[in-house]
Structure formats: C-alpha cells, structure tokens
Amino acid sequence: MEKKYLGQRVKRNEDPRILTGRGKYMADITYHNMLHAAFLRSDYPHAKLNSVDVSAALEIPGVIAVYTAADLGDYWHPGPVLVPAPHSIPGITANSRTQIPIVKDMIHHQGEVIAMVVAENRYIAEDALASIMVDSDPLDAVENVEAALLPGSPLVHEELGTNIATYVRQERGNFAECKTKADFVIHQKFIMDRGSAGAMENRGFCANWDEDAQQLTIHCNTQSPSGLRNSMAAWFGIPEQRVRVVVPLVGGGFGPKVMTNQPEEVLCTFASIKLQRPVKWLEDRAENFIGTTAERVQVHDCEIAFNKDGKVLGVRDSFLYDTGAFNPYTATIPLNTQTHTTGMYDIPVFLTEFTSVFTNKMICSPVRGAGRTYGVFVMERMLDMVARKLKMDPTKVRELNLVPADAKFPLETGIIAQDFAQFVLDSGNYPAVLKKAKEMIGYDDFKQNQQPKFRAEGRKVGIGVVLFTENTGVGPYEGTKITVGNSGKVFASSIYGTQGQGHFTVFAQIVADQIGCKVEDVIIETGDTDKFAWGTGTFASRGATVLGNAYHHTATMVRAKILATASRLFNVPESELELGDGMVKVADMPEKFIKLGDLATKANPMRGTIKPGTEPGLEATGFYAPPYGATAYGAAAAIMEIDPLSFNIKFHKFIFVDDCGTVINPMILDGQLHGGIQMGVGNAYFEKLVYDENAQLLNGSLMDYLIPRATDMPTKIEIGHLNTPSPLNPLGIKGVGESGTIPIPPLYCQAIEDAFDLPELLITDVPLSPSIVYSLVEAAKVK
Amino acid sequence: MSDLIDIKVTVNGTLYERSVEPRMLLSDFIRFELGLGGTHVGCEHGVCGTCTILFDGKPQRSCITFAVQADGHTIETVESLGTPDKMSVLQQAFQEKHGAQCGFCTPGILMTMTAFLKDNPHPTEEEIREGIDGNLCRCTGYQNIIEAVKLAADNMASKS
Numbered sequence: 001m002e003k004k005y006l007g008q009r010v011k012r013n014e015d016p017r018i019l020t021g022r023g024k025y026m027a028d029i030t031y032h033n034m035l036h037a038a039f040l041r042s043d044y045p046h047a048k049l050n051s052v053d054v055s056a057a058l059e060i061p062g063v064i065a066v067y068t069a070a071d072l073g074d075y076w077h078p079g080p081v082l083v084p085a086p087h088s089i090p091g092i093t094a095n096s097r098t099q100i101p102i103v104k105d106m107i108h109h110q111g112e113v114i115a116m117v118v119a120e121n122r123y124i125a126e127d128a129l130a131s132i133m134v135d136s137d138p139l140d141a142v143e144n145v146e147a148a149l150l151p152g153s154p155l156v157h158e159e160l161g162t163n164i165a166t167y168v169r170q171e172r173g174n175f176a177e178c179k180t181k182a183d184f185v186i187h188q189k190f191i192m193d194r195g196s197a198g199a200m201e202n203r204g205f206c207a208n209w210d211e212d213a214q215q216l217t218i219h220c221n222t223q224s225p226s227g228l229r230n231s232m233a234a235w236f237g238i239p240e241q242r243v244r245v246v247v248p249l250v251g252g253g254f255g256p257k258v259m260t261n262q263p264e265e266v267l268c269t270f271a272s273i274k275l276q277r278p279v280k281w282l283e284d285r286a287e288n289f290i291g292t293t294a295e296r297v298q299v300h301d302c303e304i305a306f307n308k309d310g311k312v313l314g315v316r317d318s319f320l321y322d323t324g325a326f327n328p329y330t331a332t333i334p335l336n337t338q339t340h341t342t343g344m345y346d347i348p349v350f351l352t353e354f355t356s357v358f359t360n361k362m363i364c365s366p367v368r369g370a371g372r373t374y375g376v377f378v379m380e381r382m383l384d385m386v387a388r389k390l391k392m393d394p395t396k397v398r399e400l401n402l403v404p405a406d407a408k409f410p411l412e413t414g415i416i417a418q419d420f421a422q423f424v425l426d427s428g429n430y431p432a433v434l435k436k437a438k439e440m441i442g443y444d445d446f447k448q449n450q451q452p453k454f455r456a457e458g459r460k461v462g463i464g465v466v467l468f469t470e471n472t473g474v475g476p477y478e479g480t481k482i483t484v485g486n487s488g489k490v491f492a493s494s495i496y497g498t499q500g501q502g503h504f505t506v507f508a509q510i511v512a513d514q515i516g517c518k519v520e521d522v523i524i525e526t527g528d529t530d531k532f533a534w535g536t537g538t539f540a541s542r543g544a545t546v547l548g549n550a551y552h553h554t555a556t557m558v559r560a561k562i563l564a565t566a567s568r569l570f571n572v573p574e575s576e577l578e579l580g581d582g583m584v585k586v587a588d589m590p591e592k593f594i595k596l597g598d599l600a601t602k603a604n605p606m607r608g609t610i611k612p613g614t615e616p617g618l619e620a621t622g623f624y625a626p627p628y629g630a631t632a633y634g635a636a637a638a639i640m641e642i643d644p645l646s647f648n649i650k651f652h653k654f655i656f657v658d659d660c661g662t663v664i665n666p667m668i669l670d671g672q673l674h675g676g677i678q679m680g681v682g683n684a685y686f687e688k689l690v691y692d693e694n695a696q697l698l699n700g701s702l703m704d705y706l707i708p709r710a711t712d713m714p715t716k717i718e719i720g721h722l723n724t725p726s727p728l729n730p731l732g733i734k735g736v737g738e739s740g741t742i743p744i745p746p747l748y749c750q751a752i753e754d755a756f757d758l759p760e761l762l763i764t765d766v767p768l769s770p771s772i773v774y775s776l777v778e779a780a781k782v783k
Numbered sequence: 784m785s786d787l788i789d790i791k792v793t794v795n796g797t798l799y800e801r802s803v804e805p806r807m808l809l810s811d812f813i814r815f816e817l818g819l820g821g822t823h824v825g826c827e828h829g830v831c832g833t834c835t836i837l838f839d840g841k842p843q844r845s846c847i848t849f850a851v852q853a854d855g856h857t858i859e860t861v862e863s864l865g866t867p868d869k870m871s872v873l874q875q876a877f878q879e880k881h882g883a884q885c886g887f888c889t890p891g892i893l894m895t896m897t898a899f900l901k902d903n904p905h906p907t908e909e910e911i912r913e914g915i916d917g918n919l920c921r922c923t924g925y926q927n928i929i930e931a932v933k934l935a936a937d938n939m940a941s942k943s
Contacts, residue, residue, distance in 0.1 A: 015878040018886030019870060021821020021861035025887065028820040123806065200825045200833055200887040200921050251823065251887025252921050285826040500885025500922050667881045674924030675884060702830035702919065710912045710925040717926055740924075 002516070002579075005509035006731075009667040010519050014249075014504040023249040026204030027282055029219040034206070035064055037268055037281040038125035040115040040132050041291055045360040045695035046141040046154065047107040052115055053133035060131060062124035065275060067116045067267065069104040075270055076101065079261035080231065082328040085166060086335060089416050093167035097157050099326045099363060101266040107136060108156060108325035109360050110696060111290030113263045118271050118279055141360040141695040145299055145320040148357045156325055156358035165327045166356035170338055172414040173349030175305075178314035182305035186385050190302060190378050191765040192745065194295040195687040197367045198707050199499070201251020202283035203292055205265050207232075207272040216243045216269065219280075221250040223258040223497040224537030225527045231260045232269055240533075247527030253499035254679070255367040256293045258539045261328070264291075289700035293365035294689060296322040298337065298374045304382040305349075310392050310400045314349030317341055317378060321356045324363040331356060332418045333364065336371030336471070339415050339423040340742075341379050343469040344430040344633050346403045352415065360695040366539065368679050369741040371418075376468045377766065380746035384753070385762070393447075394750060395438055395465050402430040402467075410727075418540065419474040421628040426734075427724045428633055430467070433657050436720050437465055437635035440655040446639055455757065460644060461652065462755025465637040468743040472632050472660075472735025473545025473728075477625035479534045480547070480554045482511060484562065484618035486604075488582055488597030490515055492555075493525035495535035496547050501737065502668035503543060507551045509664055510731070514555035515562070516579030517596060534623070541735030544664055545630055549729045554622030561618050565603045566594060568611065630726040632734035634658035636677070636743040638714070640751045647770035649685065649748075654714035658739055659722035662732035669736055670719050676740020677717060681708045683741065684748040688767045756780070790854035794819070795863040803850045810834045812850035813860060821861035821890045825919070832918035835891035836860050842895045861890035864897065872942070873897060873935040882931035884922035892918045896932050906936055 017023045054066040069076055078098045085094035102113045115132050119125035140154040147153055148163040156163055179185055206219040216238055222228045225245040233240045250257070264281050271279040283291065300319040306312045321334045334354040342350050383401070387394040403411060403425065410424045417423040438444070446463050454461040480494045492511050496503070508522035515522070525531050535547075563574040566584040570577070570592055578585045584599060586592035594602075596618070603610075604617040639652040656673055663669055686706040690698045699705045725732025749763040752773060761780035763773075787802035794817060801816055813822045813836065822845055825833030829847035836845045837859040865871035870878070873893060883889040892915060899906070899914040906914065911932045912925070920928065 011878050012881065014886075015883060016867035016870060018883055019874040019877050019889060019893070020865055020867050021819075021890050022867060023886055024820065025823065027814065027824065123804070198921050200831060200885070200919065201823070202825075250885060251825075252885045254921070285828065285831075500883075500887075502884070671881045671884055671923060671927060674926050675922045676924075678921070678924035701828060702826045703828065707919050707921060709916050709919065710929065711916045713925055715908070715912070717924065 002513040005513050005519055007663050008509065008665065010505055010509055010665055012502055012505045013508055013520055025201055025249050025251055026219065026221045029206050029248060029280065031208060031278040034278040034280050035118050035120065035275065036122040036125050037271065037279055038117045038122060038129055039113045039264065040129045041287065042103065042107045042110055042112045042114055044107055044136060044138045045110045046139045047136040048139060049103050049105055049107055049114065050135040050137065054115060056131040057117060057128040060124065060128050062120040063117060063128045064120065065118045065271065066128065067271065069102045072102065072270060075235065076104065079328060081330065082260065083330045083332050085330050086168060086416055086420050088420055089168055089170060091169060093164060095160055095165050097326050097358065098328045099261065099263065101263045109362050111362055113267065116267045116271065118275065143359060143691055143693055143695040145297060145322045145357040145359060148359060156360055163358045164355055165323050165358050166331050168331060169353035170415050171351045173314065175314050175316045175349050175351035178349040179305045182313045183307045184389060185303055185305045186382065186389065187303045188382065188385060188764060190300040190381060191297065192374050192377050193297040193688055193767060194367060194373065194683055195689045196289060196294045196705060197254035197256045199252030199254055202285060202288045203257060204282045205268050206278060206280035207269040208278035209272040209276065211276055214242055218243065218245045219248060220245060221257060222247060222260065223253045223499065223539060224260055225497055225529050226495045226535050227260045227537050228265065229529045232265065235266060236269060236273065245529045247497055250497065250499040253497065253538060255370060256365055258537055259293050259365050285702060286700055289705065290362060290697055293363045295333065295367035296324065296361065296364045300378045302378050302382060304386060306386050308390060310386065310390055310397050312345065312347050312386065312401050315342060315347055315382065316351040319354045321354050322359050322361065322364060323356045324359060324361045326363050327356060328363065329365050333366055333371035335416065335418045337375040339417045339471055340372040340469055341375035343376060343379060344403055344425065344428065344467060345401045347401065361691065368676060368738050370738060372470060372738065372742050373683065373745065376742050377746050380466045381749060381764065384750050395434065395443060398434055398467060399431065402434065405429045405431050417471055417629060419629060423471060424628055425631050426726050426728050428659060429722060429724055430633065433633060433635050433659060433722055434467060436722065437637045437655060437657045440657065440718060440720050441465065441637035441639065441653055460642040460755040461639065462751040462753065463639050464747045464751030464754065465635060466743045466747045466750060467635045469631050469633040470541060470735065470739045470742055471629040472541035473626055474540045474542055474629040475626050476536055477623050478536065478547040478550045479532065479621065479623040480550045481532050481621045482554045482558045482619065484515065484558060484596050484600045486597050486601045488521065488595055490517055490522045491525065492522055492551060493531040494547055495529055495532050496526050496543060497538040498526045499538065501543060501672065502665065506544060506664045506668055507548065510548055510551045511555045514552065514559045517582045521582060541737035545729060545733045545735050546624055546626060548664065548733055549731050550622060550624035552731050553624050554620050557620035557622050558618055561620060562599065565599055565618065569594065569602060624729065626728055630661065630728045630734040632658065632660040632736060632739055634739055636747045638747055638751055640755065642752060642755050642773065647774045651714035654716065655718045655720065656740065657720040657722065658736060659724050660736040660739065661724060661726045661734040663721065663723060672736050673719055673740040674717055676738060677744060678708050678713060680741040680744025681713060683767055684745040685768050686712065788851050790851055792853045793857045795859055805849065805851055807850045808846055809848040809850045809853055810845040813845060819860050819862050823887050823890055825888060831888065832895065833888045833891040835894045835918065837894055837898055840898065842898045861893055864893060872938050876931040876935035876938060880927045880931035880934055882923065882928040888918060888920045892920065892928060900936055900939065904936060904939060908933060
C-alpha cells in the first residue's frame with residue numbers, strides 16, 4: 001500500500017475558502033425569483049387543533065401563499081420509518097408513530113408546524129405568522145418518562161392505548177442466577193439528560209421545481225443527501241434521477257441534520273411545485289430549539305453484581321428512553337446504549353432492557369455520542385461505586401475487569417447493535433489504554449503526593465479516569481467515483497455529507513497516495529447527488545472508515561487503469577512503472593514519463609481506437625461495505641479543582657487517549673477529539689433542555705442554553721494515541737467523530753467526588769451545574 | 784412595508800449608498816444587499832458572535848444592529864482580511880493550527896481576533912481565551928483557535 005500522505009499532518013484543502021468567507025453555506029443559496037418560507041409553530045405541547053384562519057395573513061402585501069394541512073391533499077401523510085426496529089431480537093415491542101408534515105387535528109409537541117407562509121422575503125413571511133389565528137384546546141401533556149407509564153397518564157397517541165413506543169430486552173448469560181452467586185449487589189438509579197446538537201448553522205432548505213424539465217433541485221445542509229433525495233422522490237412521485245440534492249458547506253451537523261422527511265422539507269417542496277418558484281427556508285435559533293430534533297433523557301435502573309476481589313460478575317440495566325412525540329429513528333440511540341454499557345469490560349453476564357417512551361416533546365434523534373454516552377455513564381458510575389464499596393482504587397477496579405490484552409479478537413458480545421449486527425469488539429488493547437491514561441495524567445503521583453497537600457490546604461482538587469468504547473463505521477456501505485482529468489486534477493466524488501470534519505483533505509490524502517499526485521490536486525466533491533448517486537449518509541462516525549475505505553478501494557482501481565494504460569503506451573510491463581509527482585515514470589529511464597493529465601487524454605481519445613474490451617478514461621467507481629462496525633476506544637482523565645465559592649471548575653490537567661486504528665491526519669484527528677470533548681463538557685456541566693411539567697421548553701435560546709465557551713474548557717487537552725488497526729477494513733481505520741464526547745460526564749462525576757471526598761456524595765444524575773454540585777455537596781455534608 | 788431610509792456606509796473601503804427599511808438588520812444588509820456572504824448568522828440574538836463585524840474598528844454583532852445605525856460609519860467584514868490566494872497572517876495561522884472545522888463561526892472569530900490583536904499585539908494564552916469568550920464555536924473546543932491566534936501574534940511580531 002502506498003503511504004506517502006496517509007498519517008501525515010496535511011493542512012486542509014478547504015481552509016483558504018472557508019477562512020476567507022468565500023465558502024457557500026445554505027444562507028448563500030439564492031435564485032432571482034426565490035420565495036421565502038416561515039412556519040407557524042405550536043406554542044402548546046399537546047392540544048386539539050380546531051381551526052386555523054389564515055385570511056388576514058393573506059392580505060399582507062408580499063405574502064404569496066399560506067398553507068395549512070388542508071392544502072396538502074394527498075401529500076399529507078405521516079413520513080416513513082427512517083430506521084426500522086431491530087426485528088432480529090426476539091420478543092420486541094415496536095409501536096411506530098412517524099412525523100407528520102403539518103398538524104391536521106392534533107398537536108403533539110411544542111414547535112410542531114401548524115401553518116406555512118410563503119412570501120417575497122423573510123421579514124414579510126415572519127410578519128404574516130403573527131396574523132394567523134389558531135383555535136386550539138390544550139390537553140394535559142406527557143413530560144416525564146416515568147409518569148408516562150403510570151396508569152391514568154395522558155397519552156401522546158390516544159389510539160395506541162399506551163405511551164410505550166419500543167421495548168427491547170437482550171441478555172448475555174443469566175443475570176438472576178448471577179446475582180445469587182455474587183458477594184455484593186449494588187442497586188442504583190441514574191438519570192442522564194442530553195440536549196441540543198447546537199450546530200452553529202441552523203437547518204436550511206431550498207426547493208426549486210422546474211415544471212418544464214420535470215426536475216426538482218434541492219439545496220439543503222443535510223447529513224444524508226441520498227436519504228433526502230430518495231425521500232422527496234418518494235413523497236412527490238418523482239424519479240430519483242429527476243431529484244438533485246446539492247449540499248453546500250455545512251456549518252456543523254452533530255446528528256439532527258441526518259433526519260429526512262422533516263416537515264419543512266416536505267412543505268417547501270410542496271410550495272415550490274405549487275407556486276412554480278424556488279422556495280427557501282432558513283431556520284432561526286429559536287426554531288432550532290423547538291423545531292429540530294435533539295437528544296434527551298434516559299432513566300436507568302441498574303444493578304451490578306460483584307465479588308469482594310473486585311471482579312464484576314454481571315450487570316443489569318433497565319432503562320427508559322424519552323423518544324419524543326414520534327419515533328422515526330426507532331431505537332438507534334437505546335441500542336447504542338445497550339452495546340456500549342459493558343463496552344471493553346469482560347463482564348460475563350449482562351441483562352439490558354429498555355422501554356422507549358412517547359412524550360409531548362420534539363423527536364429524539366442522535367446527537368454526537370448518540371446513546372453510547374448513557375451506557376458508558378452508568379457503567380463507569382457503577383464501577384466507581386464498586387470501588388467505593390470495596391475501598392479500592394477506581395482504576396484498579398477497571399483494570400481487574402478489562403478484556404485482557406491477549407484476548408482472542410474478534411470478541412462477540414451477544415448484543416445486537418444499531419446496525420442490527422452483533423456488537424463485536426474487533427481489536428484493541430484495553431489495559432494499555434488505561435495504563436497510558438494513568439501515566440499521562442500522573443495518577444499515582446497525584447494520589448500519593450499532590451492530593452494530600454491540596455486536602456491539607458482545604459482545596460477541592462480531584463482526579464478522574466474513565467474508559468469508553470465507540471462502535472463506529474457501521475454499514476451499509478459508501479461508494480465513490482474517481483476520475484483523473486485532462487488537467488491532471490483528480491476529481492473524486494461521493495454523496496457523503498460533510499460538516500467540517502476535513503473530508504476535503506483526508507479523503508484527498510487517501511486518493512493521492514494511490515494515484516501518485518499531490519493532495520491539493522485531488523478535488524473531493526461531496527453531497528451532490530448528480531455527481532455520485534449512491535451512498536447513505538454521515539452518521540455513526542463512519543466517514544473515515546466506510547467512505548475512506550471506499551475511496552481507497554476506488555483509487556486502487558484507478559491506479560490499475562493508470563498502470564495498464566501507461567504500460568500499453570510505453571510498451572513496458574506494469575512492474576517497471578512508478579507513480580508519483582502527478583506522472584507515470586518508467587523506472588530507471590528518466591526520459592520516459594507522462595503526466596497524468598496527458599495520460600488521461602490518451603486514455604480517452606477523440607478519434608482513433610482504444611483497445612477493445614477496455615474502458616475509456618482513467619476512471620473507476622467502487623464501494624466499500626463493512627461486515628459490522630469497527631470499535632474504537634479510549635480513556636479520558638482529568639485533575640480538576642472546584643472553586644469553593646462559584647463551583648466553577650478549573651482543570652489542572654486534562655488528557656485523552658484514543659485508539660482509532662490507522663490515523664489519516666493527526667491534526668484533524670485531534671481536532672475531532674477537541675470538539676467532541678467540548679460537547680462532552682457541555683453534557684457534563686452546562687447543557688440541559690429544561691422542560692416544565694407541561695413539556696414546555698423553558699430555555700430555548702443561547703442566552704440560557706449554555707454551550708461551553710472558551711473559558712469553560714480545559715486550558716490544554718493533551719492527547720495520546722494507541723494505534724491498533726482494525727482488521728475489518730483494508731486501511732485499518734476506526735471512527736473517532738463521537739469519541740471525545742462519550743466519556744466526559746462520568747469523568748466529571750468521578751473527579752468531583754474525589755475532590756470533595758465526602759462518603760455520602762454520590763453523583764447519579766447529569767448534567768451537573770455549579771448550583772447542582774453545590775446542593776449535592778451541602779446535602780452530603782449534612783448526612 | 785414602510786418608508787425607506789437612505790444610508791451611506793463604507794464597507795471594506797467601498798462607500799455604498801442604499802435605501803433600506805428601518806428594520807433591516809445590518810447582518811442582512813451586508814449579506815443580501817451588498818452580497819458579502821462571509822458574515823454568517825448563527826443565533827440572531829447577539830449571543831453566538833458568528834455575525835461579528837468591525838464597526839468603526841470595534842467588534843460588533845451585526846445581527847442585533849440595524850442597517851440604518853451604520854449610516855455614516857465604517858464596517859469591515861471577513862472579506863477585507865484576505866483572499867484564498869493571499870490570506871492574512873491570522874487566516875494563515877488558522878490553517879496552520881487547524882483553528883476552523885466547519886468554518887461557520889470562523890468569520891466572527893477572525894474579526895473579533897483581528898481587533899483584539901490590534902489592541903493587544905502580544906497576548907498571553909489566557910488573554911486570548913478571554914478575548915474569544917464571547918464567540919461560540921461548536922466544532923473545535925477552542926484550543927486550536929487559541930493556538931492559532933498566538934501563532935499569528937508571534938508571526939506578526941517577527942515581521943514588524
């Protein structure tokens with residue numbers, strides 16, 4: 001395998017246009033006759049809609065149309081199930097209720113669309129919203145997942161007769177039996193809430209139906225251009241080949257932008273077809289909080305059975321999952337929770353069951369971490385409780401229970417994952433990651449030498465070390481087309497969405513290695529369904545692994561064509577040819593070479609002949625499909641000090657160790673981890689969507705939904721790497737996109753408990769905040 | 784919707800005379816009237832800092848400023864800093880240190896830091912951290928941004 005650029009700290013191809021403000025995002029997409037949409041959204045989380053009077057809105061100059069459910073006709077229907085239930089697991093309950101484009105009679109959550117205004121500009125469209133009269137009767141709302149299952153609870157979907165959406169039970173071994181054999185069993189409840197994805201760019205969508213060409217062109221900052229194309233084609237009865245989705249630069253994704261068949265998508269397309277003009281919608285931040293999917297609370301009832309030597313025999317985790325008003329994504333999040341709970345630990349018995357619960361809230365969909373966070377949180381917390389019970393060091397308990405370094409990989413876990421394949425640990429050295437983390441943070445020195453001094457001074461300084469796995473790079477597949485052009489530039493396209501992960505560079509590195517050209521001469525095209533038609537989307541930290549290997553595979557095919565063509569041209573065997581510096585050279589014959597662009601021209605002559613049975617050009621299309629996801633893993637460790645007055649946290653040291661197999665670009669890898677850690681810091685100490693008892697969101701702005709700022713972050717994140725290549729793919733890559741986020745909440749808990757050193761201080765619920773920690777500490781002092 | 788108001792605004796060294804609605808936001812004016820798309824809008828309530836421009840040399844949120852308030856004033860946007868072929872020292876440092884990922888918040892951060900470095904050409908890391916505390920970034924965790932600003936300060940110092 002050629003490896004000139006793979007693994008190198010290559011500067012990003014995309015940066016010059018991004019850094020100079022020349023990059024085009026959704027807000028920059030425009031047509032001369034474009035109309036602008038705004039949506040009237042429900043203030044009530046649960047209500048019966050009686051009528052909508054749009055007559056006054058239609059009187060406003062500049063308003064072109066106002067639509068309600070009645071206008072949609074046959075286009076009004078619930079959307080498709082986006083991710084099916086895991087039917088391979090026996091005994092599941094799967095009640096599916098999918099999102100509707102616009103409210104017809106029942107309002108299911110705050111922010112649900114009641115009416116759409118289309119106007120000459122956005123100012124007028126928003127004015128008109130205020131003139132729409134809505135008559136509705138509010139109903140009792142379902143807010144709390146535990147109360148939702150009590151008899152007499154209001155129901156989100158009355159006809160179901162229950163608020164249960166999905167129930168899945170998976171068991172490895174027999175937990176009931178295992179419990180009877182253990183020296184100790186700890187039973188504990190944990191609550192973990194997660195929040196908004198908070199991409200700096202909100203959602204946006206522009207539909208342009210060309211009646212003459214019978215062609216629909218969509219611009220959207222989706223994470224799944226192919227999914228969006230397919231869904232709009234199906235909804236409006238247009239062949240996929242007549243639907244072009246183009247994704248400009250995207251200002252962050254983090255999960256929710258993977259959702260398709262969203263109300264705004266259906267309605268803008270409908271309006272464009274109806275009005276024969278381009279219709280565009282740009283979400284504002286207030287809408288993003290109530291109208292865009294987010295991740296949300298899980299309530300875990302856990303037991304851990306262990307012996308007095310610290311060995312864990314079994315774990316039970318029964319949890320409730322708040323899926324919101326609809327569940328088009330079904331069980332991806334809770335399945336991820338199930339697969340990541342015991343993670344890299346060698347725990348023979350594991351019973352995991354979840355009940356996904358409908359509530360009158362916005363739909364729950366994956367946000368960076370995507371369910372893995374909850375499993376890691378409860379497991380790491382339970383191990384800390386084991387350590388406390390046995391008066392052992394928390395890192396010792398972990399060490400005792402890790403899958404050993406000499407384990408025979410791949411290790412089957414018996415638990416079905418989000419891709420409906422069994423969760424398999426493909427490779428790794430887990431004790432090594434713990435060891436490295438402890439060394440980097442200076443664990444023993446802190447415990448033995450530093451902490452006693454801090455404690456003597458009355459300072460609250462604690463240390464935490466936690467471990468995690470991240471199942472990444474799941475199927476089904478990705479594909480690419482790579483063409484060497486007459487200019488010598490290499491055009492490499494896929495349908496994949498990109499949101500800042502450095503795709504224009506890392507994939508160019510992979511391709512350049514095979515083609516023998518410069519990284520900057522590889523033009524990566526993403527997210528234009530006319531450039532490449534096949535693929536699935538950006539989710540599950542799968543870009544580098546799945547698409548990266550597709551690029552590699554396709555590039556080797558192009559390389560083969562280059563060699564075959566040049567071999568015929570020079571009349572020498574392929575083995576005597578060398579690729580590099582954008583040309584093909586004959587070894588040891590400096591006068592015999594050809595530039596790739598010239599070779600491309602010869603491979604596609606405009607007159608004459610090509611060899612019968614060969615294809616013209618230097619082009620190939622290829623795919624990669626993994627058997628199952630590759631599992632990355634790592635550790636986070638920190639020494640943090642809690643300010644005695646403000647309860648703000650100052651980091652003395654923060655380290656992260658990660659093993660994502662083969663590294664494509666260490667600079668971009670570290671950047672992915674930094675950003676992931678930032679979101680984890682938010683999950684741990686800042687970010688919470690606060691709902692009142694009526695499921696009304698109380699903090700729907702960036703004023704009071706707190707995304708970590710620069711001063712909230714560790715001053716220096718030090719990153720260590722292990723590199724155990726995954727045997728699952730030719731490049732040996734495992735994903736990394738969500739790793740940084742996953743272990744941070746339990747890290748905070750462990751370190752804060754260690755800092756205060758109070759026997760009664762046990763942190764079971766996150767996110768925390770300065771005031772929550774203050775209250776917990778005060779309560780623990782009293783006990 | 785209402786009477787238009789004539790304004791004269793100098794943006795990136797060019798004087799523009801336009802008639803605008805009194806309620807038009809300065810961010811929309813820059814983006815849609817002048818066609819300068821580098822100024823991004825992230826929250827429209829003055830929190831995230833993405834839309835930050837220089838208003839008479841000082842960083843200001845263009846999403847909570849009306850275009851009419853800019854009458855007679857001087858504005859600089861990210862387009863004034865450099866071009867893809869000739870990036871500013873600060874922009875080059877952002878590429879070198881991987882200070883941008885999705886790039887959406889980046890123009891606001893570049894404008895804030897351009898003014899910051901003018902005021903404080905030799906900042907400490909802590910001062911830089913304080914300096915960008917009013918700008919939200921969701922991708923980078925800020926560490927590489929801070930390193931980029933430090934590198935830019937060092938590079939500017941060695942050139943002068």
